Amino acid sequence: MSAIKAVLALASAPIAIGIALWAGFDVEKNDAELPLIHRAEGFVGEQTCRRCHPDQYETWARTFHSTMTQRVDPATVVGRFDGAPVEFYAKFAKPYRDGDRFFMDLPEGDTGRRVAEVALAVGSRRYQQYFERVERDSGSVLRRLPILWHIDAQRWMHLNDVFLHADNPEWNAHAAIWNQNCIFCHNTGPRPGYLNQERKNEIVADPDRSFDSHVASLGIACESCHGPAKEHVDIYRSVAARYFDHFASSNDTHVVNPARLDHERSTGVCGQCHGQRIPNPVENHYRWRVTGPTYRSGNRLTDHVTPVRIDTKLPGGTGDEFALRFWADGTPRLTAYEYQGITTSPCYEKGTMSCLSCHVMHGGDVRGQIEPEMRGNRACLQCHEDIGTDVQAHTKHGPQSTGSQCMDCHMPRMVFGVVEIHRSHKIEIPNPARDAERGRPNACTLCHLDKSSLWAADKMREFWGDAYVRPKSRPDKAPLELPDSVASILSGDPVQRVTYAKACGAEGSALAPEDAALVRVALHATLLDAYPSIRWTAQKSLLALEARLSTGIEPALLDWRHDGPKGTRESVAKRFLAEFQQRSTSALRAPLPTTLLSPDLAPDLRAIIALLDLQSGRAIHIGE
Amino acid sequence: MTDMALRKTVVFGWYLLAISLPAGLTLEALHALKVQVYLGSDMRRELWTLAHAHGNILGILCLVYAVVADRYLRDEQNIAAISRWLRVGSALMPLGFFLGGVLNFEGDPSLGVLLVPIGGLCLLVALVRAALAAR
Numbered sequence: 011m012s013a014i015k016a017v018l019a020l021a022s023a024p025i026a027i028g029i030a031l032w033a034g035f036d037v038e039k040n041d042a043e044l045p046l047i048h049r050a051e052g053f054v055g056e057q058t059c060r061r062c063h064p065d066q067y068e069t070w071a072r073t074f075h076s077t078m079t080q081r082v083d084p085a086t087v088v089g090r091f092d093g094a095p096v097e098f099y100a101k102f103a104k105p106y107r108d109g110d111r112f113f114m115d116l117p118e119g120d121t122g123r124r125v126a127e128v129a130l131a132v133g134s135r136r137y138q139q140y141f142e143r144v145e146r147d148s149g150s151v152l153r154r155l156p157i158l159w160h161i162d163a164q165r166w167m168h169l170n171d172v173f174l175h176a177d178n179p180e181w182n183a184h185a186a187i188w189n190q191n192c193i194f195c196h197n198t199g200p201r202p203g204y205l206n207q208e209r210k211n212e213i214v215a216d217p218d219r220s221f222d223s224h225v226a227s228l229g230i231a232c233e234s235c236h237g238p239a240k241e242h243v244d245i246y247r248s249v250a251a252r253y254f255d256h257f258a259s260s261n262d263t264h265v266v267n268p269a270r271l272d273h274e275r276s277t278g279v280c281g282q283c284h285g286q287r288i289p290n291p292v293e294n295h296y297r298w299r300v301t302g303p304t305y306r307s308g309n310r311l312t313d314h315v316t317p318v319r320i321d322t323k324l325p326g327g328t329g330d331e332f333a334l335r336f337w338a339d340g341t342p343r344l345t346a347y348e349y350q351g352i353t354t355s356p357c358y359e360k361g362t363m364s365c366l367s368c369h370v371m372h373g374g375d376v377r378g379q380i381e382p383e384m385r386g387n388r389a390c391l392q393c394h395e396d397i398g399t400d401v402q403a404h405t406k407h408g409p410q411s412t413g414s415q416c417m418d419c420h421m422p423r424m425v426f427g428v429v430e431i432h433r434s435h436k437i438e439i440p441n442p443a444r445d446a447e448r449g450r451p452n453a454c455t456l457c458h459l460d461k462s463s464l465w466a467a468d469k470m471r472e473f474w475g476d477a478y479v480r481p482k483s484r485p486d487k488a489p490l491e492l493p494d495s496v497a498s499i500l501s502g503d504p505v506q507r508v509t510y511a512k513a514c515g516a517e518g519s520a521l522a523p524e525d526a527a528l529v530r531v532a533l534h535a536t537l538l539d540a541y542p543s544i545r546w547t548a549q550k551s552l553l554a555l556e557a558r559l560s561t562g563i564e565p566a567l568l569d570w571r572h573d574g575p576k577g578t579r580e581s582v583a584k585r586f587l588a589e590f591q592q593r594s595t596s597a598l599r600a601p602l603p604t605t606l607l608s609p610d611l612a613p614d615l616r617a618i619i620a621l622l623d624l625q626s627g628r629a630i631h632i633g634e
Numbered sequence: 635m636t637d638m639a640l641r642k643t644v645v646f647g648w649y650l651l652a653i654s655l656p657a658g659l660t661l662e663a664l665h666a667l668k669v670q671v672y673l674g675s676d677m678r679r680e681l682w683t684l685a686h687a688h689g690n691i692l693g694i695l696c697l698v699y700a701v702v703a704d705r706y707l708r709d710e711q712n713i714a715a716i717s718r719w720l721r722v723g724s725a726l727m728p729l730g731f732f733l734g735g736v737l738n739f740e741g742d743p744s745l746g747v748l749l750v751p752i753g754g755l756c757l758l759v760a761l762v763r764a765a766l767a768a769r
Contacts (some may be wrong), residue, residue, distance in 0.1 A: 020762070062741030064676040249742070256739050 044081075046224055052238030053199040053226030059239060062246065066232075069372035073379065075230035077134035079196045086131055087112055088138050089159030089166070096157060098168040098573055099179040103157050105166070114140070114155055117181055126155055130188065132196055135377070136428045137161055137172065141188050149205045149220035152188035156181045160429075171542035171573050172429045174504050174632040189221035190299060195283040195346070198234045199226030204299040235279050235371065237266040237307040266308035268371075273364040277352060278311030280365040285349025286335070287315035292325055317350050334630050337424075337450035338485070341436045343505050344632060345427025351435030361393065363437075390416040406473045412457060412518040422453040423516070424509045426632070429543050431512040442466035446481035446490065449506060455494035456513045459521040459529050460601060463494045486624045492605055499532040499548075501624035505632070508544045511536055515551025523559035527598040528606060530555060531590060531613045535622065537570070537583035545572035561593045587613060639714040640700045646721045647696030654689025654728065661686055681735035681743055685728045692724035692757075699764070707767040716767065719760035726753025 038057045042049050049055070056076075060067040070076055080086040091113070093106040104115040112128040126142040130152050133139050137160045141152040160167045169184035170177070186192070193200045203222035226233055233239055242265040246252050255263065261270065268279045281287075282305050289295050290312065294304065305314035316322065320336040323329040335344045342350050348365075357363035368389045374381040383389075391398040394416075407413030417433060419440055425432040445452035446463035454466035463481050470478035481490060488497035498510040513519065514529045521529065533555075536548035549572050556564045563586065570582050591612045600609045606617050661682060664672040672678060699720055703713050726749045733746020 020758070065674060065740055068676070252742055253745070256742070 046228065048199070048201055048224035048226060050201065050224075051199065052240035053233050054239045054243050056227055056231040056233075058243055059232040059236075062252075063232075066372055070232065073371070073376045074135040075234075075371075075379075078132065078229040079192070079225075080131045080134070080228060082112055082128050082131055082140075084110055087128070088134070088161060089140070090164075096166040098157070098171070099177070099181065100575065101179075101181060103166075105157070112140075114142075114157070116156065128155070132188070132192055133158075135161065136430065137167070139169075146218070146220035149203070149222045151219065151221055152223075154184060154186045154188065154192075156184065168542075168573065171546070174426060174508065174541060174543055174630060176540040176631070177542060177576070187219070187221075189223045190219065193223055193225065194298075194303065196230070197225035197228055198231040199238070200302040201225065202299045202302060230283070233307075234282075235266070235268055235307055239265050241265075266306075268307065269366055271308060273358065273362045275308060275310060276364040276366055277349065277358070278305075278309070279307050280369075281311050281317065281349030281353070282307075282315075284346055284365075285311075285353075286318045286332075286344075286346050287311075288318060288322070288324070290314060290316040292316070311349075317353070318347070319350060334632065337505075338448035339444065339450065341434060341438075341450065343425055343450070343509075345425055345432055347425075348435040352437075355435075355437035357393070357437050363393075367392065385417075387414075387416050390420070411520075413520070418457060419453045422451065422456050423513065424451040424456070426505050426508055429546065431509055431547075440466075440470070441478065442470055443479050443481040446484055446494065449485040449503065451498065451506065451509045451513075452494060456510070456516075457518075457520045459495040459510075459514055459519055460493050460525055462491055462497075464490050466494070486626065488621055488624055489605075491603075492621075493528060493601075496528055496532045496606065497621070499529075499536055500618065500621035503626050504541050504544060504630045507536065507539065507625075508541070508547050511544060511547040511551055513551075514548075515554030517554075523555065524597065524599050525601065526555050526559070527594060527611055528601045530594070530598070531587070531607060531618070534583065534587045534590060534613075535618050537572070537586065538580055542573050559597055561597045563593060587615070636704060636710045636713050639717040640703055643696050643703075643717045643721060644700040646724070647693045647700065650689055650693035650696060650724060650728075654686055654693055657682075657686045657689060675735075675738065675740070677738050677740065677743060678735040681731045681738070681747070685731035685735070688731060689728035692727060696720060696724055703764075707764065709767060712763060712767045716760050716763050719756050719763065723753045723756030723758075723760055726750070726756060729753070 038055065038061075041047065041055050041057050047055070056067065056070070077086070089105060089112075091105040091107040093104055095102040095104050101117040103117070106113055106115065114126050114128065116124055116126055118124040128140045129143040130141040131138050132141065137158045139158045140155045142155055144151050144153050154169070157166050157168055158172065159165075160172070168181075173184070175183075189202050190204070193202055201224045203224060205220045205222055206218070226238075242263055245264055246255075254260075266279075268276045271279070282303070289298050289303070294314075297304070303314065305311060311317075318332045318335070320333055320340040321329060322332050324331050335342065335347065337343050340354070342348070352358050352363070352365065355363070357367075368384045369379045370381055371379055374384070378385070387398065387401065397404045401414050402409050405411075405414040405419070412418050420437050421433045421435065422440070423431045424434050440453035442452050442454060442463045446467075452463060452466055454469065455461055455463060458466065463484075467478055467480045484490060484497065484501075486497070486501040486503075488501040490497075495510045495514060498506040499514070500507075502510070511533060514521075514526075514533055530552065533548045533552045537545055537552075539545050539548070549567060549570065553564065553567055556567065566582070566586070570586075571579060591610065594611050598611060600607060600611055606614050606621075608614065661672075672682070699717070703716070707713050707716070730747050730749030730751075730753055733749065734743030736746060737744045
């Protein structure tokens with residue numbers, strides 16, 4: 011009897027553990043059974059990876075990749091759902107919360123209202139967008155709601171006002187469908203599950219479409235970069251296999267490590283999302299919208315997709331479908347074209363540079379996925395060591411000047427996305443004539459904001475020789491003698507305008523605060539721009555300039571709403587311009603030569619309007 | 635013989651505590667100093683915490699055993715043998731946990747962790763024999 015008791019005592023703990031494991035919560039199983047999740051095509055999900063790679067899991071979980079797409083609950087929703095009305099274009103929404111559920115009371119048609127329940131949240135860094143679930147005859151769609159929460163600004167914004175679009179009072183103009191758009195690049199292993207295949211010849215969006223969509227993981231998880239891991243997991247469940255391969259230093263782990271790929275394939279891993287593309291061949295579009303893209307990490311990206319370039323033509327198209335997404339010389343000017351930038355850079359074409367030359371996925375600053383030192387010259391000096399020995403000899407700028415920062419000249423900020431201006435990922439040498447003649451920003455004048463492209467060309471020739479010539483004209487026909495920034499803000503196309511408007515407020519520019527009179531006048535005029543995102547950028551830059559040298563306009567500027575009612579907004583902006591001289595004479599110097607401003611800082615409104623009239627009549631509408 | 639065996643166990647218990655308690659302070663210091671080599675590896679943190687905890691508990695167990703063995707266990711030879719199993723097991727378990735966290739790779743401990751089941755077996759033998767000897 012005693013022996014039996016002893017055995018029972020010894021066995022009780024293992025038995026209890028066994029029962030608890032059998033009956034207890036299984037996080038992997040639970041994940042696999044959640045709505046929207048699939049485990050097809052060898053995907054296993056990040057919780058399975060976590061078992062053996064807890065450290066890599068943790069370093070991924072802190073990134074914005076991991077929270078790119080999230081289910082809606084109080085822990086994931088960052089917007090203010092407090093029931094307060096939010097007004098845009100003379101209509102209002104009321105985001106509110108009921109327990110753990112989130113809703114928006116929205117305008118419907120001219121006078122009606124409707125309530126939408128938030129079912130999915132996309133984005134977690136700059137802004138968070140919300141989607142409602144709409145049931146259809148078979149299947150459903152997740153449709154984007156018209157307002158989003160801007161995280162830095164801590165305010166609601168209308169979708170129209172964060173894209174590069176002119177004012178548009180149509181509230182539902184941007185009601186994109188997650189299942190046929192966002193699903194591809196904001197999730198892992200997307201399978202859109204298009205249910206109307208009998209209409210397979212339609213390329214144009216159809217409001218009657220419905221889907222049974224699934225993804226391996228919401229957000230960008232392990233298998234986006236490392237490939238589907240089922241085979242890897244099946245093999246390495248065995249302790250013996252793990253230890254054997256560890257001590258044998260085996261590289262054949264049946265999963266992809268992008269750091270061990272050649273630079274072309276490694277860059278393709280990021281390029282599958284950070285490079286807008288169409289299927290290759292384009293007919294694969296039909297397959298994509300059912301079972302998703304065919305590319306898997308480690309493949310050659312161009313075997314599966316055609317990266318979109320300035321002259322990419324869709325079947326039956328005109329050939330300029332994508333032209334507006336690039337500067338006239340083919341350099342990308344929107345985010346999500348970083349792949350196109352890097353793959354047309356000499357560092358990639360003639361060298362072995364890949365995204366991982368500068369970026370890290372499991373470390374560094376999650377804002378940019380980059381180690382802090384790679385934000386500076388260290389990134390370039392990895393290869394260009396000789397320049398590092400005497401930076402000034404190469405840059406012709408003081409060693410502490412922003413002009414001695416490699417990226418400020420070779421990767422200038424001239425790419426629009428998420429209401430910000432980002433660095434170009436096409437690494438190149440600035441050329442004022444090329445840039446002015448093709449209507450694109452120039453690295454020199456993005457910093458020397460009071461200088462013209464003629465000045466920049468002369469400086470380049472002085473520094474680097476006769477290969478650098480003066481530009482002959484600008485596409486918008488604005489005078490070349492004007493500061494490039496002012497000409498571009500007033501006469502450029504929307505991407506030029508927003509790029510230079512942003513540059514005017516940037517830290518570290520070569521513009522002395524007291525010499526910013528002309529730039530300020532141009533920014534004031536931009537408060538009347540037709541594009542709300544450009545107005546907001548101009549407002550923020552004016553506030554930045556005001557913070558450096560006050561003319562007393564800050565309180566009024568803070569009160570001004572770039573997305574407020576048109577009448578009030580424009581009358582106040584015009585008043586700002588009218589009061590400029592009175593406010594500025596004691597603080598700002600007149601530019602030399604005096605263009606657009608009299609020596610006593612009176613704006614020449616006639617000349618400003620003449621420059622504004624040079625803006626292209628061609629509307630540019632650029633979403634994400 | 636009994637006295638000698640129990641004295642060895644007492645000395646061993648104190649030494650084990652003398653090592654394991656400062657180990658805890660060291661782990662705290664690694665937290666305070668944010669030492670990445672320690673904090674950056676979940677596996678290492680878990681194994682070294684286990685080494686610290688097991689060292690302390692088993693050190694105390696050795697001391698308790700030395701106090702109660704003479705009073706409740708029969709048979710001198712048994713007491714001496716149990717003492718040996720207990721000392722060996724108490725040494726191997728924390729040592730195995732510690733070594734498992736040295737040169738470990740991400741998802742698995744290093745081979746030093748093999749000392750843990752061996753130590754556990756020794757402790758199990760000591761426990762069963764002690765239970766039988768106390769009847």
